[in-house]
Amino acid sequence: MENHFPAISITIPAYNEESRLPGYLNSILAYISQNNISYEIIVVDDGSTDSTSAIVKSYSENNPNIKLIRLSHNCGKGYAVKTGMLLAKGxxxxxxxxDGATPINELDRLKKYIDSGAAVVIASRALKDNSCTIRAHLHRKIIGSIFNFIARLLTVKGIHDTQCGFKLFTEEAAKTIFPLQQINGFGFDVELLFISQIKGYKIEEVSVNWTDIPITKVKLFRDSWLMFTDVLKVRLNYLRGFYGSI
Structure with a gap:
């Protein structure tokens, strides 16, 4: 029997997202219907204590393209993303x-660069583009800029925004990069981009529309420190040979 793989897999890490996830799922489904794309949506519930899983189950009962992976306890955003991306078939x-901070139709901007030969395309809030609007609180911009400076200094080169949660990979790149991921926390984005660079994948950074959504799970000062320690772990993992040969 012939296997039919979707054009795109969308992994959504979710921790206590009962209020925000339905709206984003609805917008994704509307976008997919409008563009007639074959797809799968993989929601990884990272040990939620609210009704996140129940909500996703209600969607999946009526739509087999929506899949729920429920982790028994909170493992970290990086772990949840890795879990979904390793199961993806797109x-x-x-x-x-x-939270839908990056609207799903921004995918159109990213796909253009895949069509031009990129293997990894990441959304960016740092690049200037008059066609895009970024709505973010000042303290978040400042801390984000400091963290990205440190990330560029110690690991990834030439990337202005490592942390925007909207990143697109080709099948081949995803199959190479995600099995090597070691970081389970918020610093995993830096690790993925670092692995991408040392493996020689072409990365494009693309301006997008983005809105700072209330009730963010990120505690800026605490998590910025944790992300900084993750950057150091990436360097250490590299020296230990965890990412394989270049």
């Missing part, structure tokens, strides 16, 4: 934050 593989 020719293109996107992970997107459950």
């Amino acid at each position: 020719k293109l593989r996107l992970f997107a934050d459950a």
Whole structure:
């Protein structure tokens, strides 16, 4: 029997997202219907204590293309993303934050660069583009800029925004990069981009529309420190040979 793989897999890590996830799922389904794309949506519930899983189950009961993976306890956003991306079967593989800060139709901007030969395309809030609007609180911009400076200094080169939760991979790149991922926390984005660079994948950074959604799960000062320690772990993992040969 012939296997039919979707054009795109969308992984959504979710931790206590009962209020925000339904709206984003609805917008994704509307986008997919409008563009007539074959797809799968993989929601990885990262040990939620609310009704996140029940909500996703209600969608999946009526739509087999929506799949729920429920982790028994909170393992970290990086672990949840890795879990979904390793299960994905699409020719293109996107992970997107459950809050919908990056509208799903921004995928169109990213796909253009895949068509031009990129293997990894990431959304960016840092690049200037008059066609895009970024709505973010000042303190978040400042801390984000400091963290990205440190990330560029110690690991990834030439990337202005490592942390935007909207990243697209080709099937081949995803199959190479995600099995090597070691970081389970918020610093996993830096690790993925670092692995992409040392493996020689072409990365494009693309301006998108983005809105700072209330009730963010990120505690800026605490998580910025944790992400900084993750950057150091990436360097250490590299020296230990965890990412294989170049």
